[in-house]
Amino acid sequence: MPIVSISLNDEILSELDKLQSSMGFSGRSEVIRAGIRAFVSEEKQKADLEGNIHAILLVVHNDEFDHVVSGITHNFEDLITTHLHSKIEKEKCMELFLIDGDAEKVSTMTKDFQTNKNMDTVKLVAL
Numbered sequence: 001m002p003i004v005s006i007s008l009n010d011e012i013l014s015e016l017d018k019l020q021s022s023m024g025f026s027g028r029s030e031v032i033r034a035g036i037r038a039f040v041s042e043e044k045q046k047a048d049l050e051g052n053i054h055a056i057l058l059v060v061h062n063d064e065f066d067h068v069v070s071g072i073t074h075n076f077e078d079l080i081t082t083h084l085h086s087k088i089e090k091e092k093c094m095e096l097f098l099i100d101g102d103a104e105k106v107s108t109m110t111k112d113f114q115t116n117k118n119m120d121t122v123k124l125v126a127l
Contacts, residue, residue: 006032046110046124049103053126057097057106059113060121063087068118069095076109092120 008016016031025031061069073083073095082098099106106124113122 046107046126049107049126051103052101053099053103053106055099055106055124055126057095057099057110057113058121058123058125059095059097059119060088061093061095061119063091063093065118066093068116069093069113072109072112072116073097075112076105079105079109 016028019025020028020031023031025034059069073080076099079099079101080097081100082096084096086094086096088094099109103126106126110122110124113119
């Protein structure tokens with residue numbers, strides 16, 4: 001099996017170790033492989049979406065990046081039927097978007113959040 005090196009900050013490494021322990025993985029590599037498999041599977045499901053869809057998009061971020069969320073949101077106002085913003089703990093915020101529109105455009109909006117390094121969590125649920 002090829003070896004791939006990655007760099008992780010202390011927070012992510014700590015979370016990785018907690019997952020390894022709580023889920024019974026034999027090592028860090030096994031946890032990372034499972035995470036990559038889940039991510040690939042999720043992306044394949046999104047790639048299969050077509051036509052007009054209804055979806056929920058969940059985004060968690062630090063409140064100092066509200067302006068980033070606003071910038072992305074403004075680009076997709078035609079898709080968003082409802083947008084809820086909530087402070088969930090200390091400096092963390094959660095955005096919940098109810099979306100109705102073209103699957104390709106929904107995927108683009110999701111990718112804009114996913115590829116922004118300031119977002120902690122991005123999860124799309126297509127209905």
